[in-house]
Amino acid sequence: MPKGEEYLKTTLELAEVTITGNEEISPGVYLLSWARSHDFHPGMVVKVTDDPVLPPRIYSICSGNDEEDIRVLFNIKEDGILTPRLAGLIPGMKIWVSKPYGSFKDNQTPAWWIATGTGIAPFYSMFRSGISENKTLIHGVRNLSQFYFEDELEWAMGQRYVRCCAHEQSCNVFPGRVTQYLEEINDLPTNINYYLCGKALMVVEVRDLLIAKGVPYENILAEIYF
């Protein structure tokens, strides 16, 4: 049995790719891209590292499934090891990535997508892949600058794109957290699917709230960033 670094390297099946872009789309938030070599379903994730002997981190794909590049969205974690290094990468440099995988997948049936922060990534991938017809997207952030891709989403989804901002106010933006927004809705549909993506506390609070409002837990699928 292989041991140590060699073991990790062979087990995780990472492939070397060349970075094609690394754009800071908001302070401390980056969109990292490389050429797509595998098909994927929107909502899938990839493992990414800048050093093949170190365990990779998992990121949701943030691009459409017929685009030339795969992109991931990340913010720099103050106490993180990988994200500060990823932020410093430039096109032409190498990273190591896994094949896309995961089961956070939607289809054309009606659903609500609920995200906070960079948790918008899988839903933006679904949107860019043409799966947004029967969807309502609720995005919660702390500051207005964190509504990534809002021009495009607002133009395409209109009233079905709901922005919630906890710390700043603006027109067409709900002043408060996602949970507050959901609490105020009296006729929440209970026979559709709900997809949640973001940090643990948001996911747990929203899931509890949906269940309390009559949504069966089987209709709720969550992806947590950890």
Place this chain on the structure above:
Amino acid sequence: MKTALFGKTLNELTALALELGLPKFTGKQMAEWLYQKDIASIEEMTNLSKKARELLSDNYEFGLVDSTKVQESVDGTKKYLFPTAQGKFIETAMIPDDDRKTVCVSSQVGCKMGCLFCMTGKQGFQGQLTAGEIVNQIRNIPERHEITNIVYMGMGEPFDNLQEVLKSLEILTSDWGFAMSPRRITVSTIGIVPGMLTFLQNSEAHLAVSMHTPFDDEREKLMPVQIAYPLSEVIREIKSWDFGRQRRISFEYIVFKGLNDSPRHVRELVQILNGIKCRINLIRFHPIPGTPLEGTDENTLQKFKEQLNDKGILTTIRASRGLDIYAACGLLSTKEIVGKEQS
């Protein structure tokens, strides 16, 4: 605030001694005082010179933390509440059973994993514990000299705090530390694969994996981690690992009414665990506030166990302990956090 010595490994203590201009062997002496003797202050490290103790005291503290609350169940199980350096709270359970005393330690404050059936997850993630804060849960309870087993099954996901958990295991199992056999320690994970592999390489302790259903579509509704680390990947990695004769792999399985307690689940469990020498621990579900899940009835539970045993998978039902004090669910610390935030 001074840095705690408690929770440092022998290498760290030796480096620290050399940094202060003390002899190299001071590191070993400190380790013995910290982990093998019943003292609680640097001043009591009497085989260190007075100058060495003064130097250490100027820069460090011993680092033990007392529990602030204890609850005792009618069955003898105790739950200790410890404050953390971040002003939060963690829970530690001490479970007596005949001549055994098992301590269930926390590895994080709160948890990021958001499992549907877990009370700790409702706190969200509050912070990581240091190795010292993990080992303190064993060293600083009145039963410390009687502990026979340690399980990392309290608050948090151990492999999401891998470095500190590995450090704590080193302290618990090294000759210079608590010198416990790693075969008396079990670390439980929901299946963080990179952390699990590193643990398997660097520790000899037993591994427990929270499974709760063999079917992906059911598991992803119960445990969001399934999206990132599918059970199939966890099982594949376990199958590729040589656990040897002494090291144990077990699967934890909370049995929910009408969800994961059918013959179909037995068949799938037998299929996916084929080739792994393992055991399954069935766990009764004790509902937490707001949960849509129910525990299965006793009859179905027994039948489920028998079917698995008949198929050759060693299966046991874990005795429920400390029910009157919610020994296993994170409720005490959640209440304490809420109380602190409201005051």
